[in-house]
Amino acid sequence: MQNSSVQIEFASGVVRSSFLGKLIKRFPMRILDKALLGCAIALGLFGVIVIYSATYQSSSASFFKRQLLFFIAGIFFMFLGASFDYRKLVPYSRVIYFLSVFFLLPVFLFPAAGGAHRWISLGFFDFQPSEIAKLAIIITIASFVADKGMETTSNRDFLKAFGIAIIPMFFISIQPDMGMAFSIFVIFVGMMLIGGARARQIIALCLAGLGLFAGAAKLGFLKPYQISRVLTFVNPDMDPLHTGYNLLQSKIAIGSGKFLGKGLFGGTQTNLDFIPSHHTDFIFSVVGEELGFVGAAILLLLFGVLIWRGIKIASTAKDLFGTMLAAGITIMFLFQIVVNVGMTMGIVPITGITLPFMSYGGSSLVVSYFAVGLLLNVGMRRFPQGNLEL
Amino acid sequence: MSKPWDNVRLRIKLRETTYSKPDAEHERIKRRMKILGIIAIVAFGILVTRLWFMQIVSGEEYRKKAESNRIRQVSLEAARGRILDRKDRTLAKNSNTLTVSVVPAELDDEGGVVERLSKLLGMGEREIAKKIEESQAPNQRAVLIKSEVSPDIVTYIAEHQREFRGVIAGTKAVRNYPYHSLAAHTLGYLGQVSEEVLSEKKEKGYTAGDEVGISGVEATYDEFLRGKAGELRLEVDAQGNFVREISRREAVPGNDLRLTIDLDVQAQVEEALRWGVELARTHTDAESGKKYEAPGASVVVLDPKNGEIIAMASYPTFDLNEFAGGISEEAWKTLNDPKNDFPLNNRPIMSEIPPGSTFKVVSALGALNESMYKTDSAFVCNHVFEKGAFKDFPKYCWSEHGRINLFNGIVESCDVVFYEIGYSFFLRQSQDVGKTLWQYASDFQLGKTTGVDLVGEKDGRVPNPEWKKEFNKNRPQYQAWYPGDTVNMAIGQGDLLATPLQMACLYAGIANGGKFVKPRLAKQVTEEGNKAAKESSPELRAVLDIPDIYLDQVSRALSGVVQGRGTASATFDGFPLGAIPVAGKTGTSEIAGKQPTAWFVCYAPVGDPKYVVAVAIEEGGHGGQSAAPVARRILEVLFNVEARGEIKPSLGD
16 A cells, blocks of 8 residues: 555656646546537537638638648637636636727727728737627626626616626627627627526517617618628528528538538539638538538537537536536527528528637637637536646 | 556546535526527527438439539530532531620620620610510520621620620521522521420420521421530539530531432523513413412422422522521511512412313323223313203303314313313212212322422312311301312312422323322431431332323323414424423413412423423413413423523413
8 A cells, every 4th residue: 555655656746747747637537528628629620621621722722721720729728728717717807808898999900801890910810809809708797697696687787787798799890790799699698597687688678779770770870781681581582693692502502412412522512612701601501512411410419519518517517607607608609500500501691600610710719719618617627626726 | 567546546436526506596507507408409409400401301402403503504506417409519508607696694784785795796786685685585595696797806705705794706607508599498497496396306405596497308307407416514613614624515417418409400490480470470361451460480390200309499489598597587577578479488389279271181081091081082162061050150161172072172271171071070979970080189199298308288179078068167058069069170170279299299190100209309318428327219109090091192182282282382382392292281270369370280201201390370371371481491401402482372271
């Protein structure tokens, strides 16, 4: 017995002194949610492969290389997101919130791309601050709810919380990026409902929002394409060469994939540019076309596991902040997945919401991985081993 | 050796920290997360179901749409086969012309394409727009805007294709007829395939917008001539740019068609007919006191032994090249204007006219065959026939022949002789004795198409009591068969109708000893490289059941027509009948309300007939007067006889 304890001492000395050892200590595999981790990595790889297939013959094959780099960076950020005790975020939540709002402002200094100011150009990389703001709002709302408790939210608290969400939403919607703004709104609503908001509070807010949309449309604040997107959703076949064209081509792509798909690189709708933005918003159409029902279903299965683990982590978290954080992240993923996939199949209006882990884009990928890191973080901190600090 | 700490670690059961949340809160969280889970399951369920419906249930439909998105089918036109005369001289060929066409479906006129095109081609914008609008037939590939444009224009459009979306500039094979109107009716013209033909011949590779033969041999032999269109399948991207060639099936050129027509004879026949028509128009109709109008005329020249049509002419005629690449609206209207006497009608097969006295050979042969009369049976012609039932409705002969026998009745075309014969046929038919006159008419192949290889051939008509009853079904007072019906038929009048080709075939049958050979225009269909694909051979239609002796007797009588007291003797004055004995018959047929039609049908040389010539000049006067001169001119051409002096009209009927 004496002998073996010496051995343990010896071994732990080795472990403690090496970098690898530090990582192992920090992420003891037995308490890490391996299903979630595996899913996240699989999804990222899936995305890299599909982006390669979708863009290999177009002018810039760099999409693939860059996405691969973002993926590697994403893995790093995932571990980063799990590397500290998430509870430490609570005192910093205001700082995080104000910084994220502040970073939304410089986008207007950069030239618009595709009619919108969404990016801060860092030379080698266009950084999209709204992605960070989205996560910052989740953290802030989570800490707000944790502070307030699970009791029924008062109208005053509800408005306070909405105040937190509305400021970044405003800046994001004038970029304009209505998809992102709407995502934040849905995340806010979802988190508030879990955190004790009453249905009538939400309904009142939605009615006010609709009134605002109608008013903005009437007063000409909304771009015509934003209105037409909502309207063409009703009947995309009506005008196949214009607004409904994207949807029609996307549906043709997915449907034509049939059971097994046309094979990677074999998608005609993809490679002949019938699918618009096939490496970003419509990446699911590429999956549907090239990998068929089997590929698309596997992708949805991976996403399903991701959501399932997220819900599991949220409901077993050690404290209310952890629950709210995990729930917010899960709602974020769920909403983006359903809206993006639904849009490519014509059951949801076309919005600019990307598919997490799959759509091309560094900010989105890195933030998604960081969010998964936070989920892993919440999930493992309920075990004593998870609380090891270096 | 296993390391001990492995075992230690494995044995440790994971210990969770105490749940720090109050139980009520825990329960609430659990419930709400369950709701979120249900929402997620429902949402994913909807997505997977939708995916299933799109990819598994409607997958094939979407696959087809994806294919039609990326694949553009381009039809490669097959060169149409040439049409040659019997000596391999080209009557119809293809020539490549530089053309500018517009594909209406692809035309993007918001960019002012028509305006630019109008400047480039020097045509009015309206004219172009009208052309496009007028030919908005469904599935039409392209509308020809202008042909024979300069190569510069074609190059310019090709170089600026983006500014000319939907405009096609390039070479197009256009049918060309080097002899313009020569044998126009026989050759026929091309036009866009009609809906009916398309639905009939879809399996044979006909597609909408195809040019097909509409008339003449272009129509009859369309399937041989047209070849097989090739197909080019291209992959294109979303912008319509060419990506790669998927497959290519080369077009198979059409076969050449060799006709029985002789170009030289045809040309001179047409010239003779035109001359004959003009001559006829100089004569005055004694009855109306007006000049003959002669709005249309026909000639058929054929070889009685094998049915080969050497020449066939229809007057008036038209220039086939007007149809090349699509006929203009204006030209089409002109061709169909009643004032222009319908030049598109192929009269030798379409004009149904009473054969008049040319039919008397049938009556005569019938009477001889039934032993009703002999060639020397005596008749008396006092200009009028008022036997039996005709007491109250006498019938008249065009002349007064006095004492005359059957032989001379043919030579001098005496109507009274044939009224008698007709009346005898009537009496026999009412007693049900022997064959009727209409049965003989049918035996001579009247009342049915000859089966010539042309579209639109008319049946003609052989009346009989059943026909009359049916024809006057709504007028009971006209249903009975009267003696006059048979008597009129005996001189080729009444309800009897025949086409010039039918009359040519009838005389060919007599010339050929009772054998009727199907007339034809195709000699040979040859594949590219002169391989004979289909050789056309004579086809026996029918054999007359009449002894040769009677045929000889009638033939001799017909030889008398062109000499002595014959009705066409003046016309054949000076013709070397000794070397080239001609047997023929004049005819002047009446249609109520119209001027008489002049007929002359003949064959030569008697004994070993090489040609049958049938001439019919509608409302052109008397047979000997207007038709026989044309026939003589044609015989001179056929037998290479030097024309001597003016050809005189004969006064005979």
